[in-house]
Amino acid sequence: MSKKTPDLHAAYSLKSPEENKQLYAEWAGDYDEGFAALEDYQLHHHTARAFVGAGGQGPVLDVGAGTGLCGAILAGLGVGPIDATDISAEMLDQAMRKDIYRDAIEADLNHGLPVSRASYAGVVSSGTFTHGHLGPETLPALLRVARPGAQFALSINEKHFEALGFAGAFRSLEVDQISNLSFTEVRIYGELAAGPNKDDVALIALFEKR
Template identity: 65%
Template sequence: MKKPTPALSDAYALSTSEDSRRLYADWAATYDQDFAAGQDYLLPALTAKAFAAAGGEGPVLDVGAGTGLCGQALMALGVGPIDATDISAAMLAEALRKDAYRDVIEADLLQGIPVPRGSYRGVVSSGTFTHGHLGPEGLPALLRVAAPGAWFALSVNARFYEKAGFAGALDRLLRGQWIRSLTLPEVRIYGPRATGPHKDDTALVALFQKV
């Protein structure tokens, strides 16, 4: 019997790293067409646009890069070079087909990213900080790989933002003078062709600089 195509509800129900690897291995080949195109997925392009508008520059690390939609959008805006990291080797294989990335790094963010400290002048993430995925516990690993002055553009599902403790975590980073210039523009995740219970969901794009 053919496996059912994964859906957003399956992604939001994830609870372990191994669950994520299994789901995205099954979804990688059809993700762009069935989900991104089918649900009019705007968030990767809007995250890239926010990063570029803030003055973000390369080299950039695209965190939770998936099939490379945000990297592709950054490249179209003239931002680069870009590296991708994701927990799913299958999703990264799809990302490589887009020719947007200098390198890809398979990594579990909670275990750290195996690159030297301060490697990047920018960090972006679209769709990774959300239900069933990562919360603010992933921020220290991102700060470690960013150089002083690096711009961040991290999309966070708006319903997940308070629930997961992002407000408190970012406030602690501000007060500890780890980051500065925090703004939180709100954007739509999906366009008008989207259907289903999440079609009107929004995200906050956490824009800030590492001190």
């Protein structure tokens, strides 16, 4: 078992896929009520609405789906079908209980996705590109499973964006792989949030695969 207490500080300090799996295995059962509700977590709302506002349609891959918070918003907005992928089997189990996903795909994005090329018309990710989690080196794996013209909406913690060089990665992809790139800054938490991360912001990257 992980020696980390499941909370935001522990999540931000993860160093490896193994640590990630251990922490989220412990956190899965309490994530929605013990974190998202108590901390007034709002990022999944912003990301899903940005995707739909940009014209995003299904089939959609929800990357780092966790317990299905973003997927639930997408489904409520009439988007579907939706598949969920996450490194944590326990988080995916919680997500599938919501009865909003077509399929669950347990995968470590650092090693790609066991999905056929050009499977999805949309790719959404909320809360996965953040401290202790995925960097820009995983973007090609997401582009591989997207169809030409597929809409992307990826939230990226602002500090993580700067620290891991996302700006340069997106500039490189704009050369011949993506188009219509834009960034929208949003607050990760709502007015009820407290603690040292209550004012954290994220950038939602909207773009299309060429």
